[in-house]
Amino acid sequence: MAAFPLTRAAALDRLDAFLPKAGSAYAARRNLVDAGGDHRNVSRLSAALRRRLIGEDEVVGKVLEQHRFEKGEKFIAEVFWRTYWKGWLEQRPGLWTDWLAEVQALDAALDKAAARRLEAAIAGRTGIDAFDHWARELDETGYLHNWARMQVASIWTFTLGLPWQLGAKWTYDRLIDADPASNTLSWRWVAGLHTAGKAYLASADRIAAMTGGRLHAEGLAQSPRIPEAPAHPPRTPLRQPVAPDPAQPxxxxxxxxxxxxxxxxxxxxxxxxxxxxxxxxxxxxxxxxxxxxxxxxxxxxxxxxxxxxxxxxxxxxxxxxxxxxxxxxxxxxxxxxxxxxxxxxxxxxxxxxxxxxxQRAWDRLCWPHCGKGFFNLKARIHDLLPELIGQKAPDQAASAMIMAPAR
Ligand SMILES: Cc1cc2nc3c(=O)[nH]c(=O)nc-3n(C[C@H](O)[C@H](O)[C@H](O)COP(=O)(O)OP(=O)(O)OC[C@H]3O[C@@H](n4cnc5c(N)ncnc54)[C@H](O)[C@@H]3O)c2cc1C
The missing domain is CATH 3.40.50.620 (HUPs)
Incomplete structure (x- = not known):
């Protein structure tokens, strides 16, 4: 069974052990979901990164010590997804409080049939093999592979016809890496509310392929019915915190x-x-x-x-x-x-x-680029990196690689 570091020492050890796999191996294998629960193709660092037991700059800096930029780019881009969701929510913080209120209202208004479907989903008793497997894995371990999270959120919303908000509450309450931004906004993304009109639809064939034929999913929705929702609230300026005074105790x-x-x-x-x-x-x-x-x-x-x-x-x-x-x-x-x-x-x-x-330099420098789509931030990663990991004075070789990669 996989383990998830929750101390800084364990996170640094996990990072060191994962580094050889953070290059082309990650790019090729990251979406292969191991249905046996041994998530060896991914870092399993999210619970530590979410709490900043280890910093994004440390993780990315070490990856670049071992891999050229273009080899480590896929893994690095995933780390920036966390940054993106945080920065995006930070510019629309009302979506967080709206979600809390919607969960309360939806919970109170569920009819009996929907309440039964919700109970069965959470207990892993829907009869959809893959969904039930992942619901039980989430319950037992507090973790799901990213690709499994996408299938689960999609099946919940489009096949089971349950409100995405209650699905987000289910995972937020159980995930060992539960994060307001990554969780809420990923559910919105799957449901088709982040990129207008673009939802993520789970497919039985892809589930079988990605799990090496171990998991199946009969009777999945064939088209997404995107929930009605107001347009994104307008962007608000990023909050400027009072900075610590280094001269004062x-x-x-x-x-x-x-x-x-x-x-x-x-x-x-x-x-x-x-x-x-x-x-x-x-x-x-x-x-x-x-x-x-x-x-x-x-x-x-x-x-x-x-x-x-x-x-x-x-x-x-x-x-x-x-x-x-x-x-x-x-x-x-x-x-x-x-x-x-x-x-x-x-x-x-x-x-x-x-x-x-x-406020960490990572957030201060990246969040201004997180107000629109992810690709707005992704396009800047390469140019931002020297300053982002320079905070920790990376060695010369790493800096050289970052300054002159083939894009
Ligand atoms: C519906 C749904 C809910 C999610 N809820 C959460 C959550 O509550 N907390 C959370 O930390 N992540 C969440 N994610 C994002 C992602 O699934 C996890 O961060 C990732 O699976 C963690 O495993 P890992 O550390 O092995 O990732 P790796 O594949 O090793 O990736 C390295 C790091 O990149 C970051 N990362 C990778 N993928 C994503 C992503 N899609 N979004 C944001 N950051 C990413 C994480 O910090 C991760 O540790 C959610 C995704 C979906 C689809």
Whole structure:
């Protein structure tokens, strides 16, 4: 059975082990879904990347140390899909809160027949072999291969006729890499709502081919019925966070949005590390947060505090006791952590404490290119790379490869 790294050390080990396969082998084999559950053709780094136990710059930088740009390009482009979805949602954050509201309303309004179909789907009892296999795999492991996610979302929406929003809730609640942007927007993409009129339709033949004939899918919808939905909301400007003040002492607040802050803010004057339990959505988050807290405390030589909640008065008191007027955390994009911090910010400000967010260069440089289609970002990857991975001073050979690839 596959394993999914949830500590930084495990993620770095996984990356090292996967590197030889990140070039042409990945390009050729990444979509072959191993129905035995051993996902050896893909990196299985998503749970670590999602929480930034390891940075995109680290992953891409290492890939380019081993592979020429054109060989590693397919894998690198996949890493940028995560960036794209985050940047796209960040410019339409209302889609996240709309989805939360729609889930509640749809849940309450399901008729009996739809409720039975939904229950059967989640339990892996639809009678569609491939769907049932993947529903059970998701339940047992918290992971599905990307291609399996596409089939599952398509069958849910077009064959079972269930609302995509409730499918997105199902996977968001179970995926070990659950991510507001990648999950919600991928479901919208499959349903035909991201690129107007373009839906993803699962096919029995392709499922048999990609699973080496192990999985079958009888009775799939032959055409997609794209759900009615309003047009995309207009793009809003990217949020400009208050940046940390390197001259001031700080409390560091660790959230599941950035679990390796010590690697990007090594010289910050940190007096204590705070890891609020209420921000963990489950065991995977707790494991990552514990690992992050331990590393942060060791790096900055300070204590860890683990309050149950984000009560502003408690945080302000803790900051004051340590002589700090700023609390520094990783940038929290649209999602539950972003919502929690948006509420915390004014409450702390009222007590004279600034909540500063460190925005990684990766996001700052890429997100402005994420407002339209993915290819708008993809076309810039090559030119952005030197600056993106230059943050970590890649070796000369890697830089040379990036500067002069055949496109
Ligand atoms: C319906 C649906 C729901 C999804 N929900 C999530 C989710 O909640 N969280 C999540 O992290 N990913 C989600 N994805 C994207 C993708 O399936 C996973 O990131 C990928 O399968 C993770 O496995 P891996 O690390 O082995 O990927 P690899 O193939 O090894 O790719 C390397 C890295 O690139 C990124 N990546 C690859 N494919 C995608 C993609 N299509 N979109 C965004 N990033 C990608 C991931 O960070 C991944 O770790 C979803 C995709 C679909 C179709």
């Amino acid at each position: 700080a409390l560091v607040l660790i959230t599941p949005e950035d679990c390796s802050l010590e690697t990007v803010l090594p010289a910050l004057d940190v007096r204590a590390v705070v890891v609020p339990r209420s921000l963990a959505r489950g065991l995977a988050d707790r494991t990552a947060l514990d690992d992050a807290a331990m590393r942060a405390a060791a790096h900055w030589g300070c204590a860890v505090r683990a309050p149950d909640s984000l009560a502003p008065a408690d945080l302000a008191a803790l900051a004051a006791a340590q002589g700090c007027t700023q609390i520094v955390t990783g940038f929290a994009p649209a999602g539950p952590v972003g919502t929690a911090l948006a509420a915390l910010r004014p409450a702390l400000a009222a007590q004279g404490i600034a909540l500063a967010e460190h």
